[in-house]
């Protein structure tokens with residue numbers, strides 16, 4: 001089968017790879033109908049996340065179940081399904097606490113040996129471990145592009161606000177309007193936020209946030225602190241979401257949050273990062289951080305999508321053929337696209 005593999009930093013290519021075979025009782029094999037190219041694929045593409053040459057990339061996918069082990073009971077051959085970007089065993093200490101994102105044997109699709117050695121989904125077929133927990137049927141009436149977001153990007157946007165305890169009527173600032181930030185804007189509104197303020201430098205992204213109902217604020221042309229103060233009786237927002245993963249964004253988030261407010265550090269951090277602890281301490285901020293619990297959230301996210309309360313489909317700015325995936329990566333790296341969907 002054809003698959004998009006990592007070769008070297010800046011180089012991915014379509015290769016012929018063996019079709020996957022079932023190895024455990026609760027494995028399934030999915031024929032991929034659509035896969036997303038994501039910001040975390042870009043970390044691999046740029047060599048920041050080490051992956052062996054020849055490893056198949058991709059962790060966001062929708063497809064049809066081709067084959068399933070005897071222990072797969074929640075989906076069946078022929079079902080159209082979507083996947084979470086990582087697997088969870090369902091049985092360990094963390095899974096029993098529903099902290100599936102910290103599963104002791106978690107594996108991430110398409111991220112190489114360090115994250116479970118699980119081949120990715122930018123391919124014609126993909127092996128899905130623990131299919132009962134990893135897969136969900138695509139609800140009737142939900143489009144493929146929307147379903148593609150449920151197990152990763154919308155799950156992460158949802159986590160950014162839900163895990164930080166958003167309650168109805170609260171004000172939210174979202175810093176960084178990539179796909180996750182835009183999904184956080186939608187999720188905040190779906191969960192009943194009052195004012196949602198969206199900050200970025202890219203005009204198209206600000207326009208999309210406005211289309212989703214947020215108040216757009218340009219990071220440099222406007223004065224975010226002044227704009228946020230004006231919108232919140234001078235107090236700052238109840239919740240500030242850093243959807244960038246950059247120390248400057250995290251610092252600004254701390255400054256935009258109100259006294260005793262919350263900051264959600266949703267963008268990826270793997271290294272030391274300074275925040276002004278005086279600001280955090282004096283304001284009494286609570287910082288929520290880490291990877292999203294997408295397995296824990298996927299049913300709620302799908303319900304919100306099915307009811308029309310969130311709809312990420314406008315974030316898909318390009319559809320391309322799997323064979324053109326190298327060009328899709330290059331376009332993504334040039335920041336020419338928000339979300340590319342690959343179709344075999």
Ligand SMILES: [Zn+2]
Nearest residue numbers: 038040060152
């Ligand atoms: Zn992703």
Ligand SMILES: [Zn+2]
Nearest residue numbers: 089092095103
């Ligand atoms: Zn587990």
